[in-house]
Amino acid sequence: MKTPYRILLIENDTAVAQAIRLALREIAELDILTDPAELHASPSFHSYDAALLDMNFQPDQRDGRAGLETIDRLRAADPSLAIVMLTVFGGVAIAVEAFKRGASDFLLKPWRNDRLVDALRAAAALTKRQRASAAMSLEEMERHAIERALARADGNISHAAAALGLTRPALYRRIEKHGL
């Protein structure tokens, strides 16, 4: 088994949390938060590979406000962390709103364990990609930008150079430098 994912679970029902822990025992170790209010106290978001977030409907509000706000707070703390939502109340409106706020997946309770595992694998991969592109050096960024520009101009060096704001010789030099 590969090194397990580190996943932040936010779930106020401890029975459900234990069931999830069991379902994921093969692939992940969880940190469980029973109250989203404790979020700011947990400083090291960068060590998580994904977040699994229960909608946590409060007794007095069925619109999912609590869950949606938690998405906002998680993303403010670490925009590169992929968030998987988990909810009993599966209104389309809430799913749509969750995605618009930056959730990366949306599952319904009761869940199928294999789907949950797949979703978290995908979320972890997404987090990894986002971290990688956020931590790119200028050199790597430049390389990517040049590759994209060349692709978009399908090989036309002059156009690519213009799009990048370079003179043509400058683009030649950089292509050479990056080994493209």
Place this chain on the structure above:
Amino acid sequence: MKTPYRILLIENDTAVAQAIRLALREIAELDILTDPAELHASPSFHSYDAALLDMNFQPDQRDGRAGLETIDRLRAADPSLAIVMLTVFGGVAIAVEAFKRGASDFLLKPWRNDRLVDALRAAAALTKRQRASAAMSLEEMERHAIERALARADGNISHAAAALGLTRPALYRRIEKHGL
């Protein structure tokens, strides 16, 4: 009135298409495609500000496959074009899948005109942002990257420089050059 949005509507029911045209007459001019198969024939996606895509359930399949595939094809043709989905059959699973494939919004029929207008405004704004960041010159990219790195290191120049793969004096010079 500002210059209207140019919107690509894909809708096989011409009556619905006319109703949408009417609803949007104040803010947008539409090109209507009744069959997604004609997509490749329409070369100038860059002139659209958003796409509005009916799920177009075929009589023999209720899973929305046709609509989802159309998302893929639109995004392959122009990844920066924001796509608003419109559907009668509002299963959560389909909404989730649409977002995962890159749709930017998801509305249910029957629609409220004001919501439709809002959604398309937002989609057009998103398209604009994506186009802008796709067309950035290397200079602008560098500037953005430096701003982000400085923010993430909250002001610590040495750390920001290391994250960007620069020496500290080099970062000083670039900060100076970009006027930050």
Place this chain on the structure above:
DNA sequence: GAACAGCTGTCCGATGCCGGACACCGTGAT
């Protein structure tokens, strides 16, 4: 309070990029 660690800001000679210019090549219009 002295030594240290971790910053910031600045200097300067060597290096390496800059872009205008040039030669060349295929294609399409006159």
Place this chain on the structure above:
DNA sequence: ATCACGGTGTCCGGCATCGGACAGCTGTTC
């Protein structure tokens, strides 16, 4: 046949960027 055009690849003198080094400032440690 020739010209104009839009593209490619390359050269070279000038100038901008490079990074190592230095001085200074602010805490923290012993």
